[in-house]
Amino acid sequence: AQKVTQAQTEISVVEKEDVTLDCVYETRDTTYYLFWYKQPPSGELVFLIRRNSFDEQNEISGRYSWNFQKSTSSFNFTITASQVVDSAVYFCALSGITQGGSEKLVFGKGTKLTVNP
Amino acid sequence: SQTIHQWPATLVQPVGSPLSLECTVEGTSNPNLYWYRQAAGRGLQLLFYSVGIGQISSEVPQNLSASRPQDRQFILSSKKLLLSDSGFYLCAWSNPEAVRTGNTIYFGEGSWLTVV
Numbered sequence: 001a002q003k004v005t006q007a008q009t010e011i012s013v014v015e016k017e018d019v020t021l022d023c024v025y026e027t028r029d030t031t032y033y034l035f036w037y038k039q040p041p042s043g044e045l046v047f048l049i050r051r052n053s054f055d056e057q058n059e060i061s062g063r064y065s066w067n068f069q070k071s072t073s074s075f076n077f078t079i080t081a082s083q084v085v086d087s088a089v090y091f092c093a094l095s096g097i098t099q100g101g102s103e104k105l106v107f108g109k110g111t112k113l114t115v116n117p
Numbered sequence: 118s119q120t121i122h123q124w125p126a127t128l129v130q131p132v133g134s135p136l137s138l139e140c141t142v143e144g145t146s147n148p149n150l151y152w153y154r155q156a157a158g159r160g161l162q163l164l165f166y167s168v169g170i171g172q173i174s175s176e177v178p179q180n181l182s183a184s185r186p187q188d189r190q191f192i193l194s195s196k197k198l199l200l201s202d203s204g205f206y207l208c209a210w211s212n213p214e215a216v217r218t219g220n221t222i223y224f225g226e227g228s229w230l231t232v233v
Contacts, residue, residue, distance in 0.1 A: 035221070043205060045161075045224035091161065095222075105222050109160035 002027045004094050006108035013082055014116050021077040021111045023092030029053075033095040034068065034075045035105065040088045051075060082115045089113070119144035123208040123225040130232055136181075136195040138228050140208030143189065148210040150191040151222065152183055155205040167191060168213065203232045 003026040013019045025034065036048040049059065051068050059066045063080045079086055089112045093105045123140040130136060142148050152164040163176045165183035173183050180199050184192045191208055208225040 037224075043227040043229070045207060045209075045227075047221055047223060050221050104163060104166065105161075106163075107161040 002029075002032075002094050002096050002106045004092050004106055004108035006090075006092055006111050008111045009109070010112045010114070012114045012116065015084060016081050017115075018078060018080050019082050019113065019115075021079075021090050021092075021113065023075045023077065023108060025073050025075065025092070025094045027094060027096065029096060035093040035095065036066065036075075036077050037091045037093065038088045039091060039110070045091070048077075079113075082113075084115050084117055087113060087115045119210070119223070121208060121210055121223060121225040123206075123228055125228060126226065127229045128231070130198050130230065132200055132232055133197045136193070136198050136202070136230070138193040138206055138208075138230075140191045140193075140225055141189055142191075142210045145189070145210070145212060147188060147213060149213050149220075150185060151209040151211075152191065152193050153207045153209060153224075155207065155227075157204070161207070165193070198232045200232050203230055205229055 005024045007022055011019060032053045034051045038046045038048055049066055051066065056068050056070055065078045067076045075092060077090065089110045091110045092108045096104050120143045123138060147169065150167045153161045154164050155161045164181060165173055165175055167173050167185045170185050170188055173185060180202060181193060181195050193206060195202060206228045209222045211220040211222045
């Protein structure tokens, strides 16, 4: 069965600090996809990034960067120079395909990030 | 562009009352549709998914049911709510045409349900 572990339940940093959110996954699939979502206080889940299992290149988008390490089954997310608006719950997710051919996301329990001014 | 809406945004219902949460997707055809629940401190759990009209798969046994009467409409229902049904319910969609290339699943705004 697929599993995603986000060991950090809550993180609190001061603005402008860098912060890394950890994500470790388990799957027997040879092809799979990893995602990060942001959930601000309003509740809506906002898609941040998708990564394919066969592409281990790290990705950078502005202050956000992602480190995919297949050897350690990790997909960590780093926010550089954090801002108060980054305060949210962040979810890592692993995609599988059901027998019916439908995408299915398995989520970690999320990491609550608080950025203090 | 595609959009997804669900309603109501907030609901307070007594134990034993019925439930109906509705979700619609615009700007796409034959989407895969999902209902997730987020209970306090427990992450997101897939409840139902649908690959077409009238085709519903349940991931976990529960007091809830889902229906898809139209291509872009997904409804979450219950005949009698339990206290344990309280939580944040999220509808989501994905494009089925490229499902094996790692489609992204997009979520609606969510519905807060409190059973009292």
